[in-house]
Ligand SMILES: Nc1ncnc2c1ncn2[C@@H]1O[C@H](COP(=O)(O)OP(=O)(O)OP(=O)(O)O)[C@@H](O)[C@H]1O
């Protein structure tokens with residue numbers, strides 16, 4: 001560091017405890033003007049907690065947070081926070097308002113009593129167009145509640161980018177984005193940091209993205225800073241993973257290391273769309289790639305969430321179509337939603353009810369029991385869930401840990417089909433490998449797995465075949481095991497970077 | 498830094514093996530314990546002004562007066578847990594009384610007349626449940642409609658006149674004792690409390706009430722029978738309101754068209770005092786019963802001290818405020834939110 005640092009915010013000795021659980025045990029962290037700073041750490045390390053404290057939505061126990069202005073002067077906390085924009089891990093949009101209103105409302109928060117629809121739309125358009133011109137042109141008047149998860153995420157990011165903040169904190173912004181959207185986001189971030197000196201704090205569990213966008217990184221582990229402001233390029237993947245405290249073998253990502261499995265005997269599952277027919281033998285792991293519009297109707301049909309005229313799914317022991325998710329679940333079609341916060345977690349029920357929900361439905365259990373507690377603990381152990389008690393509410397867990405609760409629901413539950421929407425969203429690198437392994441085990445026992453992911457690398461690693469959808473939502477073809485490659489996927493999904 | 502690292506890894510090892518799996522009674526009934534203490538403090542405060550407030554006789558008064566509200570609150574609780582609201586309970590209570598008394602006047606015995614009365618609850622509960630689940634209307638609107646309809650029917654049955662009870666043994670329903678030494682109204686409260694609390698905590702179908710109230714969308718995708726659960730909640734609520742109406746006329750031995758009109762808001766208040774959220778997904782039977790008791794103790798205290806009864810509403814309002822603050826405080830200390 002030759003030239004003097006231009007610090008935007010610096011945090012030192014930050015501590016925070018929730019009841020008896022100490023979450024931050026003395027974190028140091030600082031961000032310079034114009035840098036993209038990766039904040040790294042395993043699930044539950046304390047990343048989101050620190051972000052909440054910096055933005056003032058949670059209170060600290062001890063430690064200092066100091067804000068500086070561009071000219072280097074100290075700022076008060078209130079002043080400093082006004083220059084910060086944040087995108088939290090779980091979306092925080094108003095579902096009954098339009099996209100334009102959601103983006104523009106903050107501008108009208110003080111002063112102007114009249115909400116000027118035209119001006120709001122203009123501001124919202126400018127903000128959204130920074131990342132996606134087409135989305136901006138078509139979606140300003142749509143209600144947030146009607147948007148898909150990734151569209152909602154775009155709106156949040158656009159709102160932050162357009163806020164005029166000097167520092168933006170992005171807590172896993174890419175977990176809900178498609179590969180193409182991520183690329184566009186990165187282009188914008190690079191431009192803004194270069195041209196207007198914007199600083200970005202970026203949380204992600206995807207090594208590739210960290211390498212692409214971040215020049216500096218800080219690693220926290222169990223509430224302590226273990227690497228403070230290192231140049232990202234100076235650390236190897238193995239270094240980073242080790243510092244995060246993940247297992248040493250975790251970074252081995254050799255597709256060849258996966259033993260090729262042979263399809264099992266048994267009734268196949270057949271997926272049909274006019275003119276297209278796909279037969280899945282028990283034990284197949286089918287990847288689904290591409291923009292969400294296509295996969296979502298297929299998935300809704302597979303799990304009985306909605307009927308579709310487009311798709312037919314048939315199996316010897318199933319009806320022509322499922323009348324409800326309940327029927328689907330009881331006939332052995334499992335589902336783990338990608339919208340963890342709105343469609344997955346039961347927020348007012350303790351962890352144990354969340355984990356056992358699917359088991360109770362499938363088994364038709366009548367009473368809860370002590371044996372369930374053992375089962376819940378076993379599942380949590382298998383997924384390395386860090387929690388103080390199985391009777392705590394899910395919102396006492398970190399985002400990635402909540403994702404593990406969803407996975408636990410169907411893990412090891414005998415089923416014919418298991419549909420996974422972005423199952424490793426927000427899960428740390430070490431646990432991801434663990435999950436791949438556990439899902440492969442389920443496949444080996446005869447379950448057909450349908451795995452939708454926006455992370456192509458993940459599909460390449462776990463899937464036998466991948467069904468690709470183009471940007472219009474049409475099925476563009478199925479790539480078989482031997483032909484799978486990132487280029488081929490990008491080509492078929494129309495998302496060549 | 499090396500030191501940091503080793504210490505951190507020791508922490509992880511501990512964390513993975515120390516997941517608490519026993520449920521702490523104190524932890525899960527935190528709000529309820531606070532309300533119970535508040536009731537005792539309240540009773541003592543009244544007792545310091547009016548000593549006979551702490552007598553056995555007054556205790557019997559309070560439980561007797563409170564029993565209908567307790568039972569009605571348990572029903573409203575079930576609906577509130579699923580994220581709904583039932584505004585029709587007071588009207589169903591009144592209508593049940595009128596219909597039962599009228600049936601006796603037409604020569605039915607107490608038992609048959611009671612069944613006819615309960616069918617009022619079954620009918621209105623089913624209408625509420627049907628309109629909320631199948632027709633997909635908002636619970637507030639649906640039960641506002643049945644509140645109005647049942648309320649007016651309660652007048653129509655007798656043209657607005659009050660009805661004395663015909664069956665001479667009917668009082669046994671409230672004050673007889675199936676279990677020696679315990680009047681029936683207490684027995685009914687205890688049995689319903691225990692049954693509903695166990696149902697909500699230990700029976701899978703009971704857990705589904707919370708799941709539906711937590712997020713109907715998530716519950717549906719999980720394969721939980723959302724409509725059936727919601728329907729059941731409204732039927733149970735109306736049936737309990739009906740039963741509560743029967744209990745009241747068997748005590749007063751007279752049925753009036755407006756008997757239940759103040760009870761609906763009190764029942765909702767009781768549920769909220771007991772720690773349930775009107776947004777759904779939380780609440781316990783113990784809490785609802787304690788909430789109802791608290792309201793009854795306040796009313797009783799206001800009477801005994803001789804405060805103008807017009808103040809009752811204000812005092813109850815303050816009590817709700819305090820209870821909700823206690824609840825919020827105990828939750829925020831737990832760190833949620
Ligand atoms: N409200 C709360 N009450 C109790 N504990 C909490 C609360 N919020 C967070 N925690 C605990 O604090 C720890 C850190 O959580 P945090 O959300 O900051 O993790 P994170 O680093 O963002 O993880 P992830 O990568 O999974 O998002 C976790 O162990 C979590 O269980």
Ligand SMILES: [Mg+2]
Nearest residue numbers: 048089398399
């Ligand atoms: Mg987080």
